[in-house]
Amino acid sequence: DIQMTQSPASLSASLGETVTIECRASEDIYSNLAWYQQKPGNSPQLLIYDANSLADGVPSRFSGSGSGTQYSLKINSLQSEDVASYFCQQYNNYPNTFGAGTKLELK
Amino acid sequence: EVQLVESGGGLVQPGRSLKLSCAASGFTFSNYYMAWVRQAPKKGLEWVATISTSGSRTYYPDSVKGRFTISRDNAKSSLYLQMNSLKSEDTATYYCARHRLQWPFDYWGQGVMVTVSS
Secondary structure, three states, X not given: OOOEEEEXXXXXXXXXXXXXXXXXXXXXXXXOEEEEEXXXXXXXXXXXXXXXXXXXXXXXXXXXXXXXXXEEEEEOOOOHHHOEEEEEEEOOOOOOEEOOOEEEEEO | OOEEEEEOOEEEOOOXXXXXXXXXXXXXXXXXXXXXXXXXXXXOEEEEEEEOOOOOOEEOOOOOOOOEEEEEEHHHOEEEEEEXXXXXXXXXXXXXXXXXXXXXXXXXXXXXEEEEOO
16 A cells, blocks of 8 residues: 655644645655645545646645655645645555645644 | 535444445536545544446455445435444544546545444
């Protein structure tokens, strides 16, 4: 199974700041990587797919990058509505596997 | 608008069975793979099962293989998860999600809680 190592586990940032979340796969996943946002009490929502493609309706302050085994999610100009948990997921192979998540809070 | 609505959750004793349902609308159900993903309380996400468009192919992780069965009824735009021999570690919110082969989960239901406890 492909292991997804996500960091940091938690993050505190100020409004307007830029934050970056990292995800490392245990083997090459050929950019078959997604990022999800989950706000408290809600189901996950797709943010980024194919490592760097923005899902429909997602603000352009979110961006994804990476290739091979290393990927990142960047949030520019942090807004209050971005407070949430973020998960990466590889869909290159079954079993599809997720990172453990990053909890983003406001400082 | 894509809608996925799960039902059938609840409290069940270890070793017993439970069947979850997901009613889909707003898209051509038979054109998409579908999946179940779960999240234990205060924990991360775990993929549980995927089914192909026709239902002829199913995929499971080792943690549920042999105990869980995913199925679908395209005429009713409905997805199911039969869970047998339930264990305490199956306690989680179960989400129905739209899916394709080598594609992320692009729409999720609101989730249904399953608690396995005596």
